[in-house]
Amino acid sequence: MDADSLLLSLELASGSGQGLSPDRRASLLTSLLLVKRDYRYSRVLFWGRILGLVADYYIAQGLDEDQLAPRKTLYSLNCMEWSLLPPATEEMITQTSVVKGRFMGDPSHEYEYTELQKMNEGDKVYEEEIVIRIKEETRLVSIIDQIDKAVAIIPRGALFKSPFGPTHVNRTFEGLTLSEAKKLSSYFHFREPIELKNKTLLEKADLDPSLDFMDSLEHDIPKGSWSIQMERGNALVVLRSLLWPGLTFYHAPGTKNCGYIYVGTGEKNMDLPFML
Amino acid sequence: MEDSTALEQEEENQESGEEGRPWDDRTAASAQDPLPGLSESPESERGPDPGPQPGSSPPRSPPVGDLAGPGAPPPPPPPEPSSPPPALAGPHLAAPGQSDQTSSGIPEAGTPRPEHLQQQSSDKGASTPHQTCPSKGNAFQQFQQTPGHLCEPRGANGDTSKQGPRASIFREEDSESKHQLDGAEPELPSEPEAAPSMLEMAVQSAKAYLLKTSSASGLNLYDHLSNMLTRILDERPENAVDIIENISQDVKMAHFSKKLDTLQNENEMLPTYEIAEKQKALFLQGNLEGADQELEDEMHSYSQAEPSLPNVMESAFYFEQAGVGLGSDEIYRIFLALKQLTDTHPIQRCRFWGKILGREMNYIVAEVEFHEGEDEEVEEEDVTEEKDNGESEGEEDDEEELPRSLYKAPQPIPREESRTGANKYVYFVCNEPGRPWVKLPSVTPAQIVAARKIKKFFTGRLDSPIISYPPFPGNESNYLRAQIARISAGTHVSPLGFYQFGEEEGEEEEEVESGRDNFEENPDFEGIQVVDLVESLSNWVHHVQHILPQGRCNWFNPIQKREEEEEDDDEEKEEKEESDYIEQEVGPPLLTPISEDLEIQDTPPWTTRLSSNLIPQYAIAVLRSNLWLGAYAFCNGKKFENLYIGWGHKYSPDSYAPPVPPPVSQEYPSGPDITESDDPSVEEEKAFREAQEAAALAAEENEESEEDEDDYD
Numbered sequence: 001m002d003a004d005s006l007l008l009s010l011e012l013a014s015g016s017g018q019g020l021s022p023d024r025r026a027s028l029l030t031s032l033l034l035v036k037r038d039y040r041y042s043r044v045l046f047w048g049r050i051l052g053l054v055a056d057y058y059i060a061q062g063l064d065e066d067q068l069a070p071r072k073t074l075y076s077l078n079c080m081e082w083s084l085l086p087p088a089t090e091e092m093i094t095q096t097s098v099v100k101g102r103f104m105g106d107p108s109h110e111y112e113y114t115e116l117q118k119m120n121e122g123d124k125v126y127e128e129e130i131v132i133r134i135k136e137e138t139r140l141v142s143i144i145d146q147i148d149k150a151v152a153i154i155p156r157g158a159l160f161k162s163p164f165g166p167t168h169v170n171r172t173f174e175g176l177t178l179s180e181a182k183k184l185s186s187y188f189h190f191r192e193p194i195e196l197k198n199k200t201l202l203e204k205a206d207l208d209p210s211l212d213f214m215d216s217l218e219h220d221i222p223k224g225s226w227s228i229q230m231e232r233g234n235a236l237v238v239l240r241s242l243l244w245p246g247l248t249f250y251h252a253p254g255t256k257n258c259g260y261i262y263v264g265t266g267e268k269n270m271d272l273p274f275m276l
Numbered sequence: 277m278e279d280s281t282a283l284e285q286e287e288e289n290q291e292s293g294e295e296g297r298p299w300d301d302r303t304a305a306s307a308q309d310p311l312p313g314l315s316e317s318p319e320s321e322r323g324p325d326p327g328p329q330p331g332s333s334p335p336r337s338p339p340v341g342d343l344a345g346p347g348a349p350p351p352p353p354p355p356e357p358s359s360p361p362p363a364l365a366g367p368h369l370a371a372p373g374q375s376d377q378t379s380s381g382i383p384e385a386g387t388p389r390p391e392h393l394q395q396q397s398s399d400k401g402a403s404t405p406h407q408t409c410p411s412k413g414n415a416f417q418q419f420q421q422t423p424g425h426l427c428e429p430r431g432a433n434g435d436t437s438k439q440g441p442r443a444s445i446f447r448e449e450d451s452e453s454k455h456q457l458d459g460a461e462p463e464l465p466s467e468p469e470a471a472p473s474m475l476e477m478a479v480q481s482a483k484a485y486l487l488k489t490s491s492a493s494g495l496n497l498y499d500h501l502s503n504m505l506t507r508i509l510d511e512r513p514e515n516a517v518d519i520i521e522n523i524s525q526d527v528k529m530a531h532f533s534k535k536l537d538t539l540q541n542e543n544e545m546l547p548t549y550e551i552a553e554k555q556k557a558l559f560l561q562g563n564l565e566g567a568d569q570e571l572e573d574e575m576h577s578y579s580q581a582e583p584s585l586p587n588v589m590e591s592a593f594y595f596e597q598a599g600v601g602l603g604s605d606e607i608y609r610i611f612l613a614l615k616q617l618t619d620t621h622p623i624q625r626c627r628f629w630g631k632i633l634g635r636e637m638n639y640i641v642a643e644v645e646f647h648e649g650e651d652e653e654v655e656e657e658d659v660t661e662e663k664d665n666g667e668s669e670g671e672e673d674d675e676e677e678l679p680r681s682l683y684k685a686p687q688p689i690p691r692e693e694s695r696t697g698a699n700k701y702v703y704f705v706c707n708e709p710g711r712p713w714v715k716l717p718s719v720t721p722a723q724i725v726a727a728r729k730i731k732k733f734f735t736g737r738l739d740s741p742i743i744s745y746p747p748f749p750g751n752e753s754n755y756l757r758a759q760i761a762r763i764s765a766g767t768h769v770s771p772l773g774f775y776q777f778g779e780e781e782g783e784e785e786e787e788v789e790s791g792r793d794n795f796e797e798n799p800d801f802e803g804i805q806v807v808d809l810v811e812s813l814s815n816w817v818h819h820v821q822h823i824l825p826q827g828r829c830n831w832f833n834p835i836q837k838r839e840e841e842e843e844d845d846d847e848e849k850e851e852k853e854e855s856d857y858i859e860q861e862v863g864p865p866l867l868t869p870i871s872e873d874l875e876i877q878d879t880p881p882w883t884t885r886l887s888s889n890l891i892p893q894y895a896i897a898v899l900r901s902n903l904w905l906g907a908y909a910f911c912n913g914k915k916f917e918n919l920y921i922g923w924g925h926k927y928s929p930d931s932y933a934p935p936v937p938p939p940v941s942q943e944y945p946s947g948p949d950i951t952e953s954d955d956p957s958v959e960e961e962k963a964f965r966e967a968q969e970a971a972a973l974a975a976e977e978n979e980e981s982e983e984d985e986d987d988y989d
Contacts, residue, residue, distance in 0.1 A: 017921030
């Protein structure tokens with residue numbers, strides 16, 4: 001959610017039950033402003049909160065002009081002091097995929113993971129147990145990245161792509177209409193498209209290249225991993241991800257207010273197929 | 277625009293602008309017809325999109341050459357203009373190509389140039405246009421092509437395909453412009469009399485500025501103004517000057533909106549209004565009058581000393597300090613809905629239990645305790661012993677014919693009575709405050725046992741079936757009730773000392789089996805320091821009975837009942853041996869501190885926090901369950917409350933694995949007569965026969981010897 005409209009956004013996203021306490025809210029308003037100035041971002045998003053056992057991580061992201069460029073992620077434990085996180089790499093993600101369980105809340109905490117590795121020594125091949133230490137910070141980075149790639153969404157029309165390449169915020173976006181808001185196809189993944197090139201030519205012909213340049217939610221697997229609900233009659237549409245429980249996307253149709261926030265434990269719901 | 281020479285033409289153009297005439301207006305007299313009159317050049321790409329294309333295409337230097345070729349058979353150039361317009365720079369080249377809609381707006385700009393261009397001969401080689409291009413190349417570069425606006429023959433570029441169909445109408449314009457382009461190119465280098473005066477330079481630079489494209493959106497002001505003016509002239513609104521900003525915004529937005537049907541949904545706003553009406557009714561319910569007065573009095577008489585409605589707003593305030601909550605207006609509506617519930621039902625105590633999220637709709641849950649005797653339980657769903665009797669009697673007749681199944685289904689464990697154990701409270705749910713409250717049925721042990729084995733999302737509709745393995749006995753309302761029971765049993769905690777056991781009779785003789793299940797508030801509770809509450813988990817206790825693996829809170833011994841049942845039976849059943857003694861299930865007794873809770877694979881089951889580290893003296897203690905994600909409890913020393921907001925599932929670090937089906941039962945006892953064995957081989961038969969004969973011989977000898985003996989006697 002945009003740091004500029006933090007209070008309103010928190011109010012709209014409050015249906016999921018998890019929000020922020022007043023002191024956190026107040027500190028966020030102040031500190032995000034400073035972050036924006038210090039790091040010279042054009043937009044700062046409050047990404048959400050990862051609940052740890054000892055402490056919670058508050059995550060913010062900063063964007064430059066190009067909305068689809070890789071975002072810078074910052075975390076804080078007290079909503080005041082923010083530290084930049086390194087960008088996620090492939091190996092980080094594979095490395096941390098073995099870690100299970102909750103986050104501790106201490107960024108320097110190390111997870112120990114014992115792995116059997118084949119070691120070659122001369123002619124002998126034997127297996128040795130290696131204890132791999134993974135820092136919680138690394139895990140944090142990769143989880144945030146995974147969540148962003150999987151479930152960060154944006155309504156259709158909120159961004160448009162200029163032919164030079166960069167993606168801009170569409171200032172004339174007035175929100176989705178009610179009929180559009182209830183369809184999964186009006187929402188896109190807020191990331192570089194993966195499935196787009198697999199579309200048939202017929203489908204591509206209907207696309208508007210300036211607006212439809214991201215994957216829509218329609219073809220997400222498993223089907224049904226999004227729950228669309230209208231709250232307050234039809235005045236608010238809330239999408240909740242069932243794959244990463246805790247991610248809430250809200251949008252008031254007919255207005256510009258939209259955004260998403262993740263408040264959860266940072267674990268994927270691998271049982272989703274059983275639960276549908 | 278400022279150019280006096282071109283002024284006349286501009287005016288002409290402007291007047292007739294709306295009809296989208298060709299911009300060659302010196303032929304205005306002659307060729308005022310609209311576009312269709314002109315011939316077409318095959319290559320126009322001027323079909324500008326009226327709608328959706330945001331203006332951005334890469335700058336291209338005009339390969340006018342393409343135009344020139346096919347443009348060759350355009351209509352003969354109209355008579356030369358009288359005035360020699362100055363050598364116009366690129367911008368004007370661009371101008372003619374602008375949108376169809378804006379042809380009215382454009383002509384004024386375009387006019388000077390066509391005139392100029394047409395002065396020259398119209399025969400250009402394909403190459404010449406190119407030569408002139410570089411000079412204008414720069415000028416062109418800076419101008420973004422608005423889609424279809426430039427008539428430049430960017431044949432190769434993608435827009436062509438789109439503009440093709442629309443191009444037909446505007447081709448004549450194109451041809452004109454191309455023609456003019458053709459005219460322009462070769463002419464510019466020569467520039468016979470086109471010495472730009474100061475005024476003209478100013479015009480050009482002003483226009484160049486207007487045509488500059490925005491780096492953010494790819495539009496340029498010139499086009500936007502033209503679009504706007506076209507629209508205004510088309511629609512002719514009242515007091516256009518007052519709404520000019522809105523018109524401007526609408527025109528911009530028109531870029532991004534898809535052309536939809538003109539059919540619109542009428543009922544899109546209806547659900548909003550409906551729910552608003554319902555919630556308005558909530559707000560107005562306090563104003564009951566007349567006939568309802570008596571009802572109110574009755575209700576009042578019930579709730580004499582203790583208010584039946586809790587102070588939901590106060591609890592919400594504390595939970596908000598902890599970062600948990602639904603938003604204050606939502607909570608207020610829930611508050612009102614609870615009040616409505618207490619007004620319509622004879623409720624002794626009620627509490628906002630929490631919210632369970634579902635896929636299509638959510639549930640707001642209220643925990644309610646009815647007055648004594650006001651319980652509205654009616655149905656009995658027990659599978660009773662009589663039924664078993666009936667079945668077994670029926671089978672008796674068939675005993676001789678069919679093999680009787682020895683399988684005896686385990687006796688269903690009866691559910692607990694209301695107001696005890698897992699059914700201590702009654703739960704009401706609604707989807708949204710304002711909608712009617714629905715009472716959930718009581719929970720049976722079988723449902724709890726099954727609910728432990730499955731993990732399903734709630735859909736939000738109480739009657740939807742639960743399709744799972746093991747099959748859940750019931751539909752979503754039962755599953756919901758079972759989960760609520762489990763969550764309550766697992767996460768409802770209170771500070772130590774808040775509740776105490778009743779000092780009444782029966783305390784001495786409590787047996788392990790029954791367990792205490794009565795507690796009451798401790799009037800002498802003095803509160804615990806918040807800091808203590810946060811530091812030590814032993815200051816919190818469970819005040820809801822633990823649910824045994826059997827599914828009940830109070831142990832029920834199925835063996836006893838079965839023996840009784842068998843005595844009653846006519847049917848003679850084999851008595852089970854006493855070795856079927858079932859171990860009694862024991863759970864932690866009531867009011868156990870939560871420090872005794874089991875860990876979940878190294879994670880502690882509870883997380884405690886102070887609500888605020890910055891102002892600790894007014895902070896409250898917040899407890900968060902790690903087992904049931906979404907269960908919270910707070911205490912500020914004296915007051916406490918529990919809440920659950922979440923999906924309604926237990927947390928497990930490992931993935932859920934559905935239970936395996938039970939092993940295949942034995943169909944029949946195996947015995948020698950039905951056991952298969954190989955046929956004996958020849959040798960075996962032989963050996964067997966010999967052995968038999970030997971035995972027979974021996975027997976005969978024995979007999980003979982016996983007879984001999986007898987004889988001897």
